[in-house]
Amino acid sequence: MTGLFITATDTEVGKTVITGAIAAACQARKVNTGVMKPVASGGVRNCQGSLISEDAEFLMAAAKIDCNRRHLVNPICFEAALTPAVAAQIEGKTVDLQLIYNTYHQLCNQHDVVLVEGVGGITAPIWQEFLVADLMLKLQLPGIIVARPDLGTINHTVxxxxxxxxxxINVAGIIINGCKEPTGILEHSNLQYIKQLTGLPILGKLPRVSSIDVTAGKQAALAELAEQYLDMNGIIAIMRRTEQ
Ligand SMILES: Nc1ncnc2c1ncn2[C@@H]1O[C@H](COP(=O)(O)OP(=O)(O)OP(=O)(O)O)[C@@H](O)[C@H]1O
Ligand SMILES: [Mg+2]
Incomplete structure (x- = not known):
């Protein structure tokens, strides 16, 4: 198997939650699963004073990866809550793309599947004019687009x-995150239009649940939620199809 690159229609749409849910379900199915947040911004200081990415912490917990492997999961982290290209500049740093590729290949050698979370949306600048889309092409992973369920999502997703x-870029499908239950006409029609206009399959609809919070590190029953609301068999089949 290979892995997936999880992007979204915007920042704060649910890339971390969906990547974590897929990772937790794969892990529960005994698939040796690696996770990666290649570059993060808006990092926070932990009790040792190190700058860490909350997204990476969430993903490591979901995939049951030890925190001594943090440098592989998230090789680059900036403090400023800005797109990485700008965060790097104002902190007087560069984004070492070669470090990202080398780290990714190390993870590929250690795991059967590597799930990579992007940053922001698909055109977010990572370094100068190198965008998330360029990283997706470089890593050659099938992509998943995480989208909101509410008004405006047809436009953003299409x-x-x-x-x-x-x-x-090879996009394998779309996952709608934060759905309200029961589904109303808005969410239902959004879904129909998104399917029709993109021609892509919907690989799941995850509801908003109070047991999940990335910042607070809450992720109760994440694997079970993924099994219940995401097409985990389909998602694993996508990873198998792209096996080289
Ligand atoms: N299904 C859900 N149920 C409950 N809370 C959720 C759900 N999905 C996302 N959230 C919350 O919404 C916020 C944004 O989600 P998340 O961090 O996954 O987005 P993101 O796309 O990864 O954002 P970023 O661009 O910052 O990486 C987080 O605080 C998360 O806990
Ligand atoms: Mg995130």
């Missing part, structure tokens, strides 16, 4: 899928 297609 544009993201069209941009990916234009760039030659």
């Amino acid at each position: 544009l993201t899928a069209a941009y990916a297609r234009q760039r030659g």
Whole structure:
């Protein structure tokens, strides 16, 4: 198997939650699963004073990865809560793309599957004019787009899928995150339009649940939620299909 690259229609849409849910379900199915947040911004200081990414911490907990492997899960972290290209500049640093590739290949050698979470949306600048889309192409992983369920999501999702297609990125499907239950006409029609206009499959609809919180590190029953609300068999089949 290979892995997945999880992007989204925007920041704060649920990339970390969905990546964590897939990781937890794969792990529970005894798949040796690695996780990666190649570059993060808005990092926080832990009790040892090290700058850490809350996203990476959440993903490591979901995949049951020891925190001594943090440097492999998240090789680059900035303090400023800005797109990485700008955060790096104002902190007087660069984004070492070669470090990202080398670390990713190390993870590939250690795991059967590597789930990579992007940053922001698909055109977020990582370094200068190198965008998330460029990293997706470079890592050659099938992509998943995480989208919101509410008003405006048709536009954001269709544009993201069209941009990916234009760039030659293989998008395997869409996951809707934060759905309200029961589903109303808004969410139902959004889903129909997204399917029709993108031609992509919907690989799951995860509801908003109080037991999940990335910042607070809450992730009770994440694997069970993934099994219940995501098409885990389909997602694993996508990873198998792209096996080299
Ligand atoms: N299904 C859900 N149920 C409950 N809370 C959720 C759910 N999905 C996301 N959240 C919360 O919404 C916020 C944004 O989600 P998340 O961090 O996964 O987004 P993101 O796309 O990874 O953001 P970023 O661009 O900052 O990486 C987080 O505080 C998270 O805990
Ligand atoms: Mg995130």
